[in-house]
Amino acid sequence: MKNTLSKSVLFILILAVSGCSKPVRITEGxxxxxxxxxxxxxxxxxxxxxxxxxxxVKRGDTLAMLDVPEVNAKLSQAKGAVKAAGAQRDMAKHGATANQLTQLRAKKMGITEQFKFAEKSFSRAKAMFADSMMTPQAFDEALAKYNGAKAQLTAVNAEYNEAVNGIRPETRTAALGQAEQALGVLQEVEVALSERYIIATNDMQVETISLRIGELATAGFPLFNGYLPNTTYFRxxxxxxxxxxxxxxENIEVNVLYNKEKLKGKIQTVKQLTRYADVTAAYPSYEIEEAVYEVKIIPDDMNAAEKLLVNATIIL
Known part of the structure; x- marks a missing residue:
């Protein structure tokens, strides 16, 4: 009787202790x-x-094409600027043409004759003014005509000498710089035109496409998002x-809940998280004053891991 009573009391104590113990939490990732x-x-x-x-998709594949009419307009402008700058450069390089030299010679001869006439007229005016045979107003007019003809002759001689002897080196350098600047603008527009094609820079599996045909894609807006191959890990x-x-x-084994598969891997990094909001487990269990760490596990069989669903739950 006593033995039966003792066993009953022991059984009740065991149940009480079991009921008061905390449940074992599973580590989820x-x-x-x-x-x-x-x-x-x-x-x-x-x-x-x-x-x-x-x-x-593989690296170099074309993912999408954009319509950028503004770039086409800038391309036409840039081509026109390149032609104009090239003509200026060639003119500075080769100097005046034969027809231009002929025109300058005729212009020089005409202005020379005008200067000679103004010089003779001014000589007579000086003599007449010295003898008080000309008013000061008339003398000033003759002097102004002489000075004007002299200035015109100086200008046409400089223009003719520049055409005969060639353009100044500074002028040639400036024309060459303008041509190179226009060519740089053209290359910039051509690069912008090529950017209307969105090209894959890495192998990737496309997960989401943010926009559809006809929608406006702004510069820098992620249009395609996806996963890099052979980068699966457990967190x-x-x-x-x-x-x-x-x-x-350390080698470790994880269990995938949705397909009951077990995979082995190795712990690659253990690092502290800066925010508690980064916890991804469904039921995190830690004290508020505790630091939280991220454990990253690289699977041994990457081919098998690549077939798993992203963000699926795993347990240790």
Whole structure:
């Protein structure tokens, strides 16, 4: 009787202790992959999209084409500027043409005759003014005509000598600089025109396409988002009280909940998180004063890991 009573009391104590003990929490994590986004460098309207969500694209593939009419207009302007600057450069390089030299000679002869006439008239005017046979007003008019003819002759001689002897080196350098500047503007516009095509810079599996045909894509807006191949890893957030159980380089096994698959991997990094909001486990358990750490595990079988769903829950 006493033995039966003792066993009953012991059984009740065991149940009481079991009922008061805290449940064992399972450490949960998430399946992650490195992401990548492709964005246009110029603003334009989406004209064509060559891929679909879920497609695997390779580096160099064309993802989309934008309509950028402003760049076409700037291209025409840049081509015109290049032609004009090139003509100025060639003219400075080769100097005046034969017809231009003929025109300058005739102009020089005409102005020379005008100067000689003005010089003779001024000589007579001086003699008459000295004998008081000319008024001061008339003398001043003769002097002004003489000085004007002299200035014209000086100008046409300089123009003729420049045409015969060639353009100054400074003028040639300036014309060459203007031509190179115009060519640089043309190259810049051509680069902007090529940017209407959005080209994949890495292999990637397309996850989302943010815009559709006809919508406006602004410069820098991520139009394509996706995952880089062979970058799957397992991420756990561990409180400070339990982080001592995880060591860098340690082999570990995780269980995938949705397909009951088990995968082995190695702990690559253990680093502290800067914000508690970065915790991704469904039921995090830690004290408010505790630091929280991220444990990153690289799977041994990357091919098998690549088939798993992103953000699916895993447990240790």
């Amino acid at each position: 998430k399946i992650k992959r490195e992401t990548l986004a492709f964005a246009p460098k110029v603003t334009g309207r989406v004209l064509k999209i060559y891929v679909k969500e879920g497609d695997f 756990f957030t561990i409180p400070e009280s339990k982080i001592g159980n995880f060591k860098k380089g």
